[in-house]
Amino acid sequence: MGDRDYYLADDENSARIRDAYKVYVNKLFTLGGYSEEEAAKAAETVIGLETEIAKVSVDRATRRDVHKNYNKMTVKNFTSKYDFIDWNIFFKETGISKSTELNAAQVTFFDGLTKLLKNVSFEDQKEYLVFKLLNSASNYLSEDFVNANFEYFGKAVQGREELQPLWKRSLAVVNRSLADAFGQLYVEKYFPASSKDKMIEMVANLQTALGERIAALDWMSDETKAKAHEKLGTFIVKVGYPDTWMDYSTLDIRNDSYWANICRVNRFGHEDMMKDEGQPVDRTEWGMSPQTVNAYYNPTTNEICFPAAILQPPFFNPNADDAVNYGGIGVVIGHEMTHGFDDQGREFDKDGNMANWWTEADAAAFKERTDILVEQFNQIVILPAKDGQPALMADGALSLGENIADQGGLRVAYTALQNTFEANGEPEPIDGFTAAQRFYLSYATIWGQNIRDEEAARLTKVDVHSLGKNRVNATLRNVASFYEAFDITDGAMFLPEEERVVIW
Ligand SMILES: [Zn+2]
Numbered sequence: 209m210g211d212r213d214y215y216l217a218d219d220e221n222s223a224r225i226r227d228a229y230k231v232y233v234n235k236l237f238t239l240g241g242y243s244e245e246e247a248a249k250a251a252e253t254v255i256g257l258e259t260e261i262a263k264v265s266v267d268r269a270t271r272r273d274v275h276k277n278y279n280k281m282t283v284k285n286f287t288s289k290y291d292f293i294d295w296n297i298f299f300k301e302t303g304i305s306k307s308t309e310l311n312a313a314q315v316t317f318f319d320g321l322t323k324l325l326k327n328v329s330f331e332d333q334k335e336y337l338v339f340k341l342l343n344s345a346s347n348y349l350s351e352d353f354v355n356a357n358f359e360y361f362g363k364a365v366q367g368r369e370e371l372q373p374l375w376k377r378s379l380a381v382v383n384r385s386l387a388d389a390f391g392q393l394y395v396e397k398y399f400p401a402s403s404k405d406k407m408i409e410m411v412a413n414l415q416t417a418l419g420e421r422i423a424a425l426d427w428m429s430d431e432t433k434a435k436a437h438e439k440l441g442t443f444i445v446k447v448g449y450p451d452t453w454m455d456y457s458t459l460d461i462r463n464d465s466y467w468a469n470i471c472r473v474n475r476f477g478h479e480d481m482m483k484d485e486g487q488p489v490d491r492t493e494w495g496m497s498p499q500t501v502n503a504y505y506n507p508t509t510n511e512i513c514f515p516a517a518i519l520q521p522p523f524f525n526p527n528a529d530d531a532v533n534y535g536g537i538g539v540v541i542g543h544e545m546t547h548g549f550d551d552q553g554r555e556f557d558k559d560g561n562m563a564n565w566w567t568e569a570d571a572a573a574f575k576e577r578t579d580i581l582v583e584q585f586n587q588i589v590i591l592p593a594k595d596g597q598p599a600l601m602a603d604g605a606l607s608l609g610e611n612i613a614d615q616g617g618l619r620v621a622y623t624a625l626q627n628t629f630e631a632n633g634e635p636e637p638i639d640g641f642t643a644a645q646r647f648y649l650s651y652a653t654i655w656g657q658n659i660r661d662e663e664a665a666r667l668t669k670v671d672v673h674s675l676g677k678n679r680v681n682a683t684l685r686n687v688a689s690f691y692e693a694f695d696i697t698d699g700a701m702f703l704p705e706e707e708r709v710v711i712w
Contacts, residue, residue, distance in 0.1 A: 210365055210666070212266075228359070232359065232360035234247050236343060239349075253332050253336070257332060264324060265314075265317055276314070278562060279314075280312075281311075286318075292326065303479065307486065367660035368663075388454035395498050395516050410537065411447070414541045417627060418620045419441075420623060421623055425712075448498060448514070449494075450498075451492060491509050494515075503515065514541070524536060528650075530643075531647045532646050532650045543614060546612060546615075581611055581709050581711070584686075585682060590664055600668060607672055609672060615687070616712035625643070655676035655680050681701060686708040686709055687708075
């Protein structure tokens with residue numbers, strides 16, 4: 209259904225989504241050739257089984273806990289303990305052959321699933337797999353399948369009113385399936401070398417600024433600071449596009465059927481992934497394609513990555529002044545760097561290994577501060593109370609890492625901007641806005657969005673990022689230089705100094 213809670217929560221929105229899901233599952237079986245009676249029975253079986261699986265699944269906030277998700281086992285122990293399927297066949301078919309150990313991640317899930325599946329008949333398990341296949345194929349089959357998929361995932365879950373035009377959907381599939389081939393064309397056309405040079409300069413300035421901020425922290429000991437500096441100094445920085453492109457020459461695209469091509473693309477992607485089994489970590493690999501408007505930090509390689517496509521307005525504008533670019537892409541750079549030191553990132557060392565480099569007192573001081581941030585966001589109303597239903601509140605625990613990164617990103621980018629002013633002098637106001645004001649206006653511009661209530665509710669449940677509005681309005685309440693820039697001393701966004709929290 210999109211989230212474990214939809215199966216289990218008793219609020220009205222979850223009940224509405226469950227009703228729509230029942231219609232969807234039923235429809236797919238009917239379109240797949242089942243009689244109405246068979247479809248109704250199969251739908252009941254599938255949703256019943258999925259609900260039982262939901263009950264033993266771990267919620268999203270817990271899945272962010274790196275310790276609870278690290279359970280290393282030998283393959284031998286794993287397969288004998290969780291014997292609900294024939295793992296030998298599974299490993300053989302998926303191409304896993306060299307591993308002797310694995311991370312079982314959420315063992316409570318496997319415990320639950322092992323018990324659960326012993327009481328589910330073979331026939332019911334087959335019905336479940338038939339649905340999984342129909343569901344994953346639905347967007348690549350005839351229009352009635354596509355429409356059924358949209359009725360549920362688009363309309364009911366996201367509140368969307370119409371399907372995207374065919375050309376956009378087609379483009380999205382090619383973009384996903386041939387990401388690197390597409391990326392190569394994109395980079396040739398839209399990514400000048402000057403953008404890369406400017407980014408490398410900004411990343412270096414942000415790195416210096418974060419180092420200065422770490423040195424000045426009043427809640428961290430010198431011992432932990434030394435480790436933090438070390439980690440910051442060894443970030444792998446990726447900008448624009450990878451050094452080597454994926455070779456698609458063995459991917460077979462034919463004129464037979466759309467779905468068959470999608471299957472071949474999926475197999476190609478799977479086999480490419482399996483080549484890494486038993487190999488050392490490849491630190492040159494990219495986690496996003498160059499034509500993606502996004503960026504990431506990866507804790508297990510200690511890398512920050514900025515694909516070419518994020519280097520355009522509103523994030524980056526070669527014709528705008530530093531204040532605008534530091535408030536845009538500068539904050540994004542600072543955000544990704546801060547992920548290396550958020551509640552998850554701080555659990556990994558400079559080499560990307562999960563290891564504790566904190567003194568006990570520093571870890572406690574960090575948690576004391578992040579708890580305040582969790583509570584601040586828990587107080588935010590996403591959708592007000594209506595018709596006897598309670599208000600929907602933001603999830604401070606689920607969004608903690610992103611909220612730490614947003615705040616850190618703002619502070620680090622602002623510090624870096626001040627450093628450039630110290631070197632080159634502060635620029636004059638433009639259109640009546642000071643440099644500090646242009647910095648914050650640029651930040652706010654990035655996160656402007658139109659959003660329906662259904663999508664706001666869905667994102668609050670599934671997305672680790674806060675809604676755009678709160679990434680701006682809620683985060684800036686903690687930032688003193690924002691108040692100074694606009695001379696704010698009271699009002700809806702004002703937070704007294706003793707209630708603010710500064711982490712990085
Ligand atoms: Zn982030």
